[in-house]
Amino acid sequence: MTQKPLELILARNLMSALSTPAFLVDEGGVLVFYNEAAGTLLGKRFDELGTVGPEEWGSMFGPFDEDGEPIPYDELPLVIAVRNGRPAHADFEISSVDGTRQRVEASAFPILTAHGSRGAIAVFWPAAASNGTGR
Amino acid sequence: MRVKLWGTRGSVPSPGPETIRYGGNTSCVGVTLSDGSMLALDAGTGIRSLGLALAAEPARLHILLTHLHLDHIQGLVFFAPAFRAQTEIVIWGPASPEASLRDRIARYISAPLSPVEVRELPCDVSFHHCPEAEWEIGPARIRAASVAHRGPTLGYRIDDGGSSLAYIPDHEPALGADLDELEEDWISGLGLARDATLLIHDGQYEDAEYPEHVGWGHSSVSHAISFARRAAAERTLLFHHDPMHSDAQLDELGRRARERWVELGGDASGIDLAMELAEYELPVRAASVAPAT
Numbered sequence: 184m185t186q187k188p189l190e191l192i193l194a195r196n197l198m199s200a201l202s203t204p205a206f207l208v209d210e211g212g213v214l215v216f217y218n219e220a221a222g223t224l225l226g227k228r229f230d231e232l233g234t235v236g237p238e239e240w241g242s243m244f245g246p247f248d249e250d251g252e253p254i255p256y257d258e259l260p261l262v263i264a265v266r267n268g269r270p271a272h273a274d275f276e277i278s279s280v281d282g283t284r285q286r287v288e289a290s291a292f293p294i295l296t297a298h299g300s301r302g303a304i305a306v307f308w309p310a311a312a313s314n315g316t317g318r
Numbered sequence: 319m320r321v322k323l324w325g326t327r328g329s330v331p332s333p334g335p336e337t338i339r340y341g342g343n344t345s346c347v348g349v350t351l352s353d354g355s356m357l358a359l360d361a362g363t364g365i366r367s368l369g370l371a372l373a374a375e376p377a378r379l380h381i382l383l384t385h386l387h388l389d390h391i392q393g394l395v396f397f398a399p400a401f402r403a404q405t406e407i408v409i410w411g412p413a414s415p416e417a418s419l420r421d422r423i424a425r426y427i428s429a430p431l432s433p434v435e436v437r438e439l440p441c442d443v444s445f446h447h448c449p450e451a452e453w454e455i456g457p458a459r460i461r462a463a464s465v466a467h468r469g470p471t472l473g474y475r476i477d478d479g480g481s482s483l484a485y486i487p488d489h490e491p492a493l494g495a496d497l498d499e500l501e502e503d504w505i506s507g508l509g510l511a512r513d514a515t516l517l518i519h520d521g522q523y524e525d526a527e528y529p530e531h532v533g534w535g536h537s538s539v540s541h542a543i544s545f546a547r548r549a550a551a552e553r554t555l556l557f558h559h560d561p562m563h564s565d566a567q568l569d570e571l572g573r574r575a576r577e578r579w580v581e582l583g584g585d586a587s588g589i590d591l592a593m594e595l596a597e598y599e600l601p602v603r604a605a606s607v608a609p610a611t
Contacts, residue, residue, distance in 0.1 A: 186509030189464035196494030297413035
């Protein structure tokens with residue numbers, strides 16, 4: 184058994200209690216969890232999907248820019264947060280399992296500890312409910 | 319490996335006739351390794367008695383601090399070996415982005431809280447942040463990992479002679495988590511406790527007390543039992559007794575814990591309450607138990 188770092192455990196526990204869609208990646212960029220609200224947004228629960236490697240999750244549900252073009256993996260807020268150790272924000276469209284597209288805003292921030300990066304968290308927000316300023 | 323409990327109380331020293339059997343001293347566990355090396359796990363007020371009991375002064379002694387709450391460091395300035403020039407004391411503890419381990423401990427060992435400063439201690443004392451990777455002290459392999467509590471807090475696992483001791487005295491693994499349902503790798507501290515010969519674990523609250531203390535960093539007895547079962551520890555000691563719990567209350571708490579343990583299919587001897595001055599000899603086994611990662 185490989186124990187997850189405490190910071191990821193606590194992040195997951197917190198995210199599990201939130202109704203805000205939230206995603207969690209480890210320091211290697213592997214998607215290790217998303218909560219029920221995120222599952223509703225995507226049309227698929229995390230326990231149906233399981234962990235997903237970097238790059239792979241970036242293309243599973245889009246995302247697409249305002250012209251409908253796929254956004255490069257390196258430009259996703261979660262990827263910027265985990266790779267560069269800084270927060271990032273963007274708005275884009277995602278595609279759920281049934282093909283429905285939704286515009287969302289996403290904010291991601293790194294999980295940094297005394298021993299370095301543990302990963303990153305992203306929270307999504309329906310774009311219609313916010314004053315999005317674009318990528 | 320020989321283990322002696324010098325302080326089993328949590329939060330604040332609680333001496334008095336009503337706590338005389340389980341003890342009123344705060345967290346400290348003495349560990350004698352198979353080569354005679356000495357470790358102290360935490361330095362609550364129990365370490366004062368440990369220091370007085372060290373007849374033959376060890377040249378070198380390691381103190382492994384889980385965290386720096388006062389009930390885990392209060393005994394440092396009353397630890398007799400610290401006031402002897404011939405003693406070397408190596409203090410291990412959690413790293414913090416805020417300040418070094420030495421500087422954080424010095425906030426206690428300095429005016430106005432203490433009559434002496436760290437630099438005035440006659441012993442040779444050094445401070446080390448615990449590494450993420452396993453390390454060795456004498457014949458033992460030591461592993462530290464962050465666990466769910468308030469502030470930077472570690473649990474420890476010590477493997478020596480084929481036996482293992484897991485020490486997680488302040489721990490709330492059930493905070494926002496269902497310990498019976500969650501995958502093992504997502505349970506705080508489980509990697510340290512996995513298959514331990516002896517697990518010393520937080521069991522501060524009665525179940526009825528826990529709802530008013532959610533997020534305080536400690537476990538209810540039921541949560542401690544769930545954790546111990548998931549860890550498959552051979553024997554578990556519930557530790558860090560609430561200062562409000564008298565010996566009579568702890569007797570009853572222990573009785574119910576054993577009852578629940580047996581209901582869940584365990585052996586009645588598999589769980590007990592930590593009692594000050596109790597000693598445990600962990601068996602020497604031919605093959606070393608590989609620590610969980």
